[in-house]
Amino acid sequence: MKYERALIAVAIVVFILVLSYAVTLGAMGSTLPPRDLRLLAKLYLWLAINPWTRNLTVMSPEAVTSIVWDFRGLDTFFETAVLYLAIIGTVAIYRGVYASSKSREGPISEDEVGMSPIAKSVTKITLPIVIAVAVAIALHGHLTPGGGFQGGSTAAVILLLVLVVFSLQYSIRMGITKGSTLALRSAGLLGIAVTSILVLILGLLVGCQSFIFQNQPKAYAPVGVPAFLDGMLVSGTLILFNIFECLAVAAGLTLTFILVLTHEEEIRSVMKGDRHE
Amino acid sequence: MEVLVLTLMAVVALLSTVATYLAITERDLLTAVIYSALQSTAYAIIFYLLMAPDIVLVYIPVAVGLYPAVFIVLIKKSERYEGG
Numbered sequence: 001m002k003y004e005r006a007l008i009a010v011a012i013v014v015f016i017l018v019l020s021y022a023v024t025l026g027a028m029g030s031t032l033p034p035r036d037l038r039l040l041a042k043l044y045l046w047l048a049i050n051p052w053t054r055n056l057t058v059m060s061p062e063a064v065t066s067i068v069w070d071f072r073g074l075d076t077f078f079e080t081a082v083l084y085l086a087i088i089g090t091v092a093i094y095r096g097v098y099a100s101s102k103s104r105e106g107p108i109s110e111d112e113v114g115m116s117p118i119a120k121s122v123t124k125i126t127l128p129i130v131i132a133v134a135v136a137i138a139l140h141g142h143l144t145p146g147g148g149f150q151g152g153s154t155a156a157v158i159l160l161l162v163l164v165v166f167s168l169q170y171s172i173r174m175g176i177t178k179g180s181t182l183a184l185r186s187a188g189l190l191g192i193a194v195t196s197i198l199v200l201i202l203g204l205l206v207g208c209q210s211f212i213f214q215n216q217p218k219a220y221a222p223v224g225v226p227a228f229l230d231g232m233l234v235s236g237t238l239i240l241f242n243i244f245e246c247l248a249v250a251a252g253l254t255l256t257f258i259l260v261l262t263h264e265e266e267i268r269s270v271m272k273g274d275r276h277e
Numbered sequence: 278m279e280v281l282v283l284t285l286m287a288v289v290a291l292l293s294t295v296a297t298y299l300a301i302t303e304r305d306l307l308t309a310v311i312y313s314a315l316q317s318t319a320y321a322i323i324f325y326l327l328m329a330p331d332i333v334l335v336y337i338p339v340a341v342g343l344y345p346a347v348f349i350v351l352i353k354k355s356e357r358y359e360g361g
Contacts, residue, residue: 012298020287065331150335150338153339154334156343160343164346253343257346257350260350
């Protein structure tokens with residue numbers, strides 16, 4: 001046993017030394033990141049915001065967001081679909097378990113359940129701060145690093161803290177239920193779906209050519225979502241995608257945590273068939 | 278400046294390797310989750326030094342907040358100590 005652990009430690013050290021030697025010899029390029037940009041990267045940087053090439057630009061100074069939601073928007077759509085299939089899987093496994101507080105009638109006071117008053121006070125103070133940061137990350141997604149997924153997962157962390165600190169029972173009474181989070185998540189997903197075909201519908205109504213995931217007007221498809229709203233740069237569909245993605249991610253992750261935090265007894269009683277929905 | 282960044286990255290990468298090794302060998306799973314979060318923090322610093330702020334913003338809530346939370350809930354529902 002002792003020799004085994006020593007062997008593992010030596011193997012790790014040798015692996016790190018070999019890897020760093022290979023990197024020193026130039027296995028990953030001589031500088032990190034490489035100084036010469038490839039043609040595709042040059043085009044992305046040139047076209048992310050370029051008011052003089054209105055036919056090709058995204059009108060967003062954030063190159064990452066313009067790649068994620070415009071240049072390769074369809075890829076991101078399917079990435080989002082994979083995440084939501086995983087959440088749908090969780091909901092399907094826990095079907096019938098409605099995480100209700102029906103086991104106890106009457107009002108529950110805040111002091112009865114959950115953690116200590118110190119933890120509750122700290123959570124109450126940090127809740128609006130973290131939600132504000134999450135919303136700022138999502139709404140500035142087309143201007144600064146960040147976006148819908150980043151904002152949504154930040155909001156999900158504080159909602160998880162609320163679920164744990166104030167207890168699941170109390171949170172359900174306050175309206176953080178399976179039904180409400182599922183509805184919010186579906187609203188977010190519907191928003192993403194509608195935004196992805198928004199310009200297509202617009203083009204059909206006007207009677208000109210247009211395509212899915214179109215943002216700004218193109219040479220042969222002269223319709224698009226305005227890049228400026230009242231003099232403010234909103235980058236067309238990017239801000240809509242970020243808002244809906246933030247909503248869907250925050251609600252979807254909170255839904256998973258509500259289901260995972262449900263008491264075993266409740267799940268067992270549903271599995272045995274004592275209770276039906 | 279570049280030497281400083283590369284040195285910092287090397288130190289943090291080394292720290293993450295140690296944390297990973299401790300997370301795998303630790304018998305107390307709750308401590309293993311904390312080692313794993315330490316390794317994730319090291320990765321977040323590396324992503325930041327590699328000039329990927331978008332990845333950092335998604336990596337911190339997921340790897341330091343949500344992922345340990347899932348594991349702590351699972352440990353609570355199963356066993357805290359690894360058998361053997």
